Every structure is written in structure tokens, then in C-alpha cells.
Amino acid sequence: MTDAQRGFISSVPYIGIVVASFPWGFLVDTKGRKRVIIYGSLAAGGFGVISGFMPELISFTVCKFITSLCLACPAAAPYSYIGEILPRRHRDIMLSITNALQITGSALVPLLGWLILPLDFRIDFGAYYFRSWRLLVIVYSLFFILAAFLLSFGPESPKYLVSQGQNEEALKILQTMYAKNKSKSPEDFPVKQLQVADGEREKISFLKSLQVQTMPLLKPPYLKWLFLNGFLLFGIFSVLNGLYMWVPDLLNRVLTGSQSGLTACQVIGQRFNETVSQDAVCIDTIDSITYIINSIASVSCAIIAVAVSSTVKFVGKKNLLIIIFCLIGVFCILINYITEDMLFAVLLSSVPIMGLGIGPVNAYAVEIFPTQLRGMAVSLSMMLGRTGSVVGTNVAGILLRAACEATFYLFGGLLLVCGGLTLLLPKSREEHKPKTSKITRL
Numbered sequence: 001m002t003d004a005q006r007g008f009i010s011s012v013p014y015i016g017i018v019v020a021s022f023p024w025g026f027l028v029d030t031k032g033r034k035r036v037i038i039y040g041s042l043a044a045g046g047f048g049v050i051s052g053f054m055p056e057l058i059s060f061t062v063c064k065f066i067t068s069l070c071l072a073c074p075a076a077a078p079y080s081y082i083g084e085i086l087p088r089r090h091r092d093i094m095l096s097i098t099n100a101l102q103i104t105g106s107a108l109v110p111l112l113g114w115l116i117l118p119l120d121f122r123i124d125f126g127a128y129y130f131r132s133w134r135l136l137v138i139v140y141s142l143f144f145i146l147a148a149f150l151l152s153f154g155p156e157s158p159k160y161l162v163s164q165g166q167n168e169e170a171l172k173i174l175q176t177m178y179a180k181n182k183s184k185s186p187e188d189f190p191v192k193q194l195q196v197a198d199g200e201r202e203k204i205s206f207l208k209s210l211q212v213q214t215m216p217l218l219k220p221p222y223l224k225w226l227f228l229n230g231f232l233l234f235g236i237f238s239v240l241n242g243l244y245m246w247v248p249d250l251l252n253r254v255l256t257g258s259q260s261g262l263t264a265c266q267v268i269g270q271r272f273n274e275t276v277s278q279d280a281v282c283i284d285t286i287d288s289i290t291y292i293i294n295s296i297a298s299v300s301c302a303i304i305a306v307a308v309s310s311t312v313k314f315v316g317k318k319n320l321l322i323i324i325f326c327l328i329g330v331f332c333i334l335i336n337y338i339t340e341d342m343l344f345a346v347l348l349s350s351v352p353i354m355g356l357g358i359g360p361v362n363a364y365a366v367e368i369f370p371t372q373l374r375g376m377a378v379s380l381s382m383m384l385g386r387t388g389s390v391v392g393t394n395v396a397g398i399l400l401r402a403a404c405e406a407t408f409y410l411f412g413g414l415l416l417v418c419g420g421l422t423l424l425l426p427k428s429r430e431e432h433k434p435k436t437s438k439i440t441r442l
Contacts (some may be wrong), residue, residue: 010245012061014237014389017075021386022214024073025379029213029372033157035079040073041148048141052134057128067141074144076312076382079359080375084157085177092317092363096309101357102354103305104403105143107298110248112139114291161372167194195395213376217369225368226380228424232361233385235418238437239328240354243411246400247348248254251291264335264344265404305356317360323420324357328416335408344427354415358385364425395431 027036044067051063079095086094116136123130155177160171171194175186182188217226253265262270312320331347338344362378367378392411399407 003397003401004394006156007245007394009057009061010397011303011393012065013068013071014241014386014393016065016071017212017386018383018390020069020072020075021379021383022376024077025376025383028077028080028379030071030373031376033077033084034151034154035156037074037077037081038148038151040070040077041144041151043070044068044074045141045144045148048144049138049359052137052141053125053130055125058064066309071144072379072383072386074147074244077377079362080366080378081157083363084159084371084374085155088367091366092360093310093313095311095359095363096317096356096368097306097354097359098318100302100305100309103298103355104302106352106355107295109140109396110291110298112136113245114254114295131387135349159371162194170194171195172247183314193377208357213373216373217377217380221370222373222377225426226377227384229361229365229368229377229381230384230420232421233358234388235325235414236361237355237359237385238388238392238395239332239351239411239415241386241389241395242394243332243407244351244354245393246396247351248294250348250400251293251345254344255289255293261339263339264348265408268400268404287293293345293349297345298352301350301352301355308356309359318422318425319356321360321425322419323414325419325422328354329412329419332408332415336405342360368426373432 023042025038047063047067047070051060051067054060054063078098082098083091083095113136116139117132119132120309121132121133125385155173156169158170158173161167172186173190174191174194175189177190178184201315215224250264254264308320315323328351331350333346335344338347362381365378365381366374395410396407399410
């Protein structure tokens with residue numbers, strides 16, 4: 001396949017996420033956080049496993065697209081869920097830690113690839129041979145099924161239950177949380193009654209509900225925050241899922257080149273200009289140095305992410321966003337001037353650190369938007385962000401061959417712009433509430 005074709009195939013999952021974000025956001029706000037996330041995860045895992053058995057490219061692509069339609073839910077909704085079951089004083093740091101765990105999960109990608117892809121076996125299934133890459137696809141998908149199983153032991157969001165008028169159920173969950181955290185009896189929970197604002201229990205039709213969930217987000221004062229959050233996520237995902245999709249291939253091309261004293265783009269340009277015979281055998285192996293560098297870089301980024309996420313309470317989520325955008329933006333631009341292969345590998349492999357920006361942006365969404373709109377707001381913001389994955393993957397696939405240097409200038413400049421726009425985010429609100437109360441309002 002050409003790089004443009006590979007870019008399109010790689011962007012298919014992100015197209016599915018963009019398409020399905022809106023309906024999943026509606027379901028999360030109307031049917032419950034926990035239930036919808038579990039169903040979405042099970043569906044994503046199931047179709048992912050099935051895709052590993054598809055006999056040819058078209059059926060494989062269709063199956064992966066269906067998987068991505070389901071993936072849109074667990075890719076966004078957990079941020080609302082986690083943000084609502086935690087007190088505000090812990091919300092920022094826990095969403096950042098959640099982000100760090102996401103990056104830690106990304107570290108498993110090259111490690112599992114290194115473990116499984118080199119396996120040399122072929123099982124004849126008649127229409128195709130079952131090879132190691134199919135096994136890897138199945139193993140990756142099993143994590144969604146495991147996640148759904150683990151989440152089944154968790155509680156529903158108390159704030160969601162209260163917004164639906166289910167005060168007694170919400171109170172029971174809060175009592176259970178209190179008992180587990182304090183090692184006391186649930187009856188010792190000091191809050192005895194929950195109040196809900198008038199009108200939140202009103203039963204309305206499906207279409208009316210859809211309008212109620214969406215229209216307020218498309219009007220002031222929420223419209224500007226929706227698009228600002230969406231654009232910041234666009235910048236994050238265009239690099240994190242777009243440009244980074246090409247990192248293993250770029251490392252493989254540059255690190256296996258024989259020339260020295262050249263920039264990465266010069267080496268890549270030479271490799272593109274090499275002529276290959278029409279009868280040449282397709283070499284589908286990956287050099288071991290690519291696995292090693294990817295694994296080391298991913299694990300290092302995961303460790304850095306965990307360490308940095310624990311400081312967000314002191315640094316502030318706005319400052320953390322500015323630092324991340326500017327740092328990785330500068331790294332992208334510097335790639336055009338680096339002639340040392342290892343330094344190039346370090347700069348390019350630092351891209352996963354961009355994942356640290358997702359948590360703070362979604363923390364702002366949880367803080368800005370009210371409970372009844374929060375799931376839809378996060379889903380729409382993530383939908384706009386995931387559009388960056390589609391655009392980034394295809395743009396990188398085209399530009400790396402046509403204008404390699406422009407690729408890194410473009411992505412680096414986009415991140416610097418996002419760093420500047422981060423200054424427009426509102427100042428975080430501090431919560432000042434009494435520690436105990438007989439009646440509380442969610």
C-alpha cells in the first residue's frame with residue numbers, strides 16, 4: 001500500500017469514533033454512565049476479536065469500523081464518570097492519573113507487538129492463513145472485555161442518579177463509598193437526604209430529550225467552551241493519534257538507513273527515491289531496534305506521565321497544558337534540524353506525552369458543563385478532538401512523502417497555537433463546603 005492508503009486505513013477507526021460520539025453522548029446522559037460504558041466496551045471488544053478472523057482487507061476494515069463505532073463510548077464517557085464519583089478537590093489529579101494510566105496502556109502496544117509479531121506461525125484457515133498479527137489484534141481487543149468486567153463491580157455515578165430523580169439509589173451509593181473509605185457502617189454517613197432542583201425529574205419524549213441535551217451546548221455561554229475544548233483536543237489527537245501512528249514506520253526507515261549526518265527527512269527522502277522491482281518480495285518484518293526504542297520510549301513516557309500527573313494539583317491544569325503543548329510543539333520543529341539518529345528517536349518517541357493533556361481538558365469540561373449536559377459535552381468535545389486523529393493520520397501520510405519538513409512544522413505549529421489558546425480557559429473554581437451536613441444538594 002502507498003502511504004496515503006495506509007493513512008486512510010489507519011484513520012478508519014477514528015472516523016467511526018467521530019461518527020458515533022454524538023449518539024453515545026446522548027445515551028450516556030439519558031441511560032446511565034456505568035451501563036452504557038460497559039455495553040460499549042463489550043461491543044468494542046467483541047467486534048475487535050471478530051475482526052482478527054476476517055479473511056480479506058475489506059471485511060477487516062468494515063469490522064474495525066464497527067469496532068470504532070462502539071469504541072467512541074469508552075474513549076470519552078469514562079472522563080465524565082470518573083469526574084462525577086470524585087470530590088472536586090481530588091478531581092483534577094485523578095483525571096490526570098487516569099490519563100497517565102491511558103499512556104501506560106499505550107506502553108503495552110509495542111511490548112505486546114514485540115512479544116507476538118515475531119512469532120513465526122501460519123495456521124491454514126482455508127480462505128487465509130492465521131498469522132501473528134491476527135493474534136495481536138485479538139489480544140488488544142480482549143482488554144475492552146476485561147475493562148467491562150472490572151467496571152461491573154463499580155457504582156453508578158451518584159450525580160447522574162440524582163439528575164434522574166433517583167435520590168434513594170444515589171444515597172445508598174454514597175453511603176457505601178463512605179463505609180468503604182472510613183471503615184464504618186453505612187448508617188454512620190452524616191448525610192441523610194439528597195435534594196434535587198425542581199424540574200430535573202421531568203419526563204420528556206426522545207426527540208425533546210435529544211434537543212434538551214444538545215441545543216444548550218450550541219448556544220452561549222457553553223458554545224465557546226465547547227469549541228475551545230474541542231480545538232485543544234483536536235491539536236492533542238492530531239499528534240497523539242495522527243502523527244504518532246507513523247512513528248514506528250519512521251523509526252524503522254531512519255534507523256535502518258546507512259547514511260549519517262543527514263536529518264530524518266533527508267533519510268526518508270532517500271528511502272522514498274529507492275527503486276524497487278515489481279517482482280520483489282514484500283518484506284513485512286520490523287527491525288528489532290524499532291521494537292526496543294518504541295518500548296523504552298513508551299514505558300519512559302508512562303513513568304513520566306504518572307509522575308507529572310501527581311503534581312497537577314500544585315502546578316495547575318492550565319499550566320500543565322501550556323507546558324505540554326509548547327514542549328512537544330518545539331520537539332516536533334526540532335526534528336527538522338536533528339542529524340543524530342538516537343536524538344531523533346527520543347524527540348519523536350516523546351509524542352505520547354501529549355496524552356497528558358486529555359485529562360486536564362476534560363477536567364475543564366466536567367467543571368464547566370452541568371451534570372445533565374456533561375456526558376454530551378465531553379462526547380462532542382472528544383468528537384471534535386478525534387477529528388484531529390483522522391486529519392492528522394491522512395495529512396502525515398501525504399506530507400511525509402510530498403514535503404517531509406512541512407509535516408513537522410505543521411504539527412509543531414499547531415501545538416504552539418493550542419498552547420496559546422489554553423490561556424483562554426477559565427480559572428478553576430474552588431469548592432468551599434462544610435464537611436458534614438444533614439441535607440446536601442448534588
